[in-house]
Amino acid sequence: MATLDTTPGTDTGHADFLRLDHQICFSLHAATRAFNGVYRAALKELGLTYPQYLVMLVLWEHDELPVKRIGEHLRLDSGTLSPLLKRLEAAGYVERRRSPEDERSVTARPTEAGTALREKALGVPKRIAAATGLDLAEISALRTQLNALAARLDAADPEALGGLG
DSSP: OOOOOOOTTOOOSOTTTTOGGGOHHHHHHHHHHHHHHHHHHHHGGGTOOHHHHHHHHHHHHHSSEEHHHHHHHHTOOHHHHHHHHHHHHHTTSEEEEEOSSOTTOEEEEEOHHHHHHHHHHTTHHHHHHHHHTOOHHHHHHHHHHHHHHHHHHHHSOHHHHOSOO
């Protein structure tokens, strides 16, 4: 795999590194916005937003979890996750409870209505896959690449990224 030499002061011969259409971050941002639009349409009949759908996916997979673990799965902090859970609870899809062992710990689990919603959601991944125009092998390969990219970015040394030169 080719890499760009981004060492400060190195003349790479590419004067257009700062073009918007050359930024991977913008390509990912644009793809994310496009995905959000497709998911908005696919989730409309379920009455869920995309972030709420992600919470439900975690709960359908793991049943009851501490809120902290849900946040770890989704890479969300409690300040973002708590309002999502409150809205899902108000809709009747999630039940939150304080742990009897530790009052500070709150768990969440799908209610009966939340579990029933899973059946309605089964068609969502197929509709999203169809919207991408990719076959399942391409989707799997892209997901693998994106997961590897996220892992590399998580491991990046923030100190090495600071400073402009």
